[in-house]
Amino acid sequence: MIQKDSTYVVMGLLDSDSIAYAAGKSIQQAGGKVIFTVQNERMKRIFFDRSDKLSPEEKSALNIEFCEVTSEREVRELFGRLGPIAGVVHSIAYANPKTCLGEEIYTDAIEDIKLAYHISCVSLATIAHYAQPNMKDGGSIVALSFESQKAFPYYNWMGVNKAALEALVRGLARRYGRDLVRINAVSAGPLSTKAAKSIPHFAHLARIWKKVSPIPWDVVNDKIEVAHAVLFLLGIYSKKITGQVLYVDGGASVMGGDLLPYERIPGLDEVAHEHGINLEP
Numbered sequence: 154m155i156q157k158d159s160t161y162v163v164m165g166l167l168d169s170d171s172i173a174y175a176a177g178k179s180i181q182q183a184g185g186k187v188i189f190t191v192q193n194e195r196m197k198r199i200f201f202d203r204s205d206k207l208s209p210e211e212k213s214a215l216n217i218e219f220c221e222v223t224s225e226r227e228v229r230e231l232f233g234r235l236g237p238i239a240g241v242v243h244s245i246a247y248a249n250p251k252t253c254l255g256e257e258i259y260t261d262a263i264e265d266i267k268l269a270y271h272i273s274c275v276s277l278a279t280i281a282h283y284a285q286p287n288m289k290d291g292g293s294i295v296a297l298s299f300e301s302q303k304a305f306p307y308y309n310w311m312g313v314n315k316a317a318l319e320a321l322v323r324g325l326a327r328r329y330g331r332d333l334v335r336i337n338a339v340s341a342g343p344l345s346t347k348a349a350k351s352i353p354h355f356a357h358l359a360r361i362w363k364k365v366s367p368i369p370w371d372v373v374n375d376k377i378e379v380a381h382a383v384l385f386l387l388g389i390y391s392k393k394i395t396g397q398v399l400y401v402d403g404g405a406s407v408m409g410g411d412l413l414p415y416e417r418i419p420g421l422d423e424v425a426h427e428h429g430i431n432l433e434p
């Protein structure tokens with residue numbers, strides 16, 4: 154599915170629950186090589202401390218680079234020291250939960266709003282700019298999004314950033330077509346990760362999915378399904394797909410209203426419960 158033995162840069166590793174980790178593992182299982190990036194040295198320590206599911210051998214086998222994506226210099230230097238690559242996964246987002254998420258749409262924390270935009274959206278363009286020379290024969294860049302056609306409670310400025318990210322995906326697809334670099338996004342349903350847990354009332358989003366998703370959505374284990382879609386967009390079976398948002402959300406984004414009881418498969422509440430997410434209304 155992907156170019157075997159080719160190298161892919163997967164950006165946005167925090168712990169073994171990160172979508173980046175699932176994406177990197179899928180690439181490796183398909184025969185690709187993976188260079189992960191973490192934000193900085195401190196985040197790498199956090200990764201090693203938190204990832205108790207990984208054996209010491211698994212940890213030491215990981216190829217990890219640092220990259221703070223708001224630093225043009227760090228992005229330039231990262232791709233400057235890497236050789237040829239076949240693709241990049243942008244699995245990065247941040248918004249201060251106190252000012253950018255929550256019950257109000259705050260406008261008095263403009264620096265926080267700008268930082269969230271820089272990290273969650275603009276960085277994709279920075280990365281495309283500096284990664285393109287490493288993809289001389291073309292390549293594929295995949296970003297992670299979340300349903301931006303609808304307004305969800307608490308998601309506020311991050312929802313705006315995801316809409317902007319998807320618009321940027323289209324703009325970059327236009328710009329990098331002449332370099333044979335494709336740019337797409339995967340719009341994932343809610344998944345239990347560190348970033349998700351910082352969204353106030355994340356469990357409420359999970360409950361929405363439980364009510365509307367025709368294919369039951371598992372907030373813990375469906376990371377792997379998201380990773381498979383990333384793999385598809387990185388690989389050779391999607392060569393004419395660019396500028397698109399591929400929804401991997403159990404179908405929730407296209408349903409009109411809640412599923413009626415007869416439409417539902419008995420859920421995955423127990424798995425979610427084990428991970429501290431209460432799906433009961």
Ligand SMILES: NC(=O)c1ccc[n+]([C@@H]2O[C@H](COP(=O)([O-])OP(=O)(O)OC[C@H]3O[C@@H](n4cnc5c(N)ncnc54)[C@H](O)[C@@H]3O)[C@@H](O)[C@H]2O)c1
Nearest residue numbers: 165166167171172222244245246297298343344346348349
């Ligand atoms: N978890 C979900 O429910 C969900 C759903 C749809 C889309 N997404 C998107 O998936 C992507 C990955 O998120 P995740 O859920 O795996 O959470 P995560 O917390 O594991 O990953 C977010 C990553 O962004 C990195 N990051 C933040 N600021 C950075 C900066 N300035 N420089 C470099 N890296 C920085 C963090 O260090 C972290 O590694 C994000 O774009 C997120 O919006 C998540």
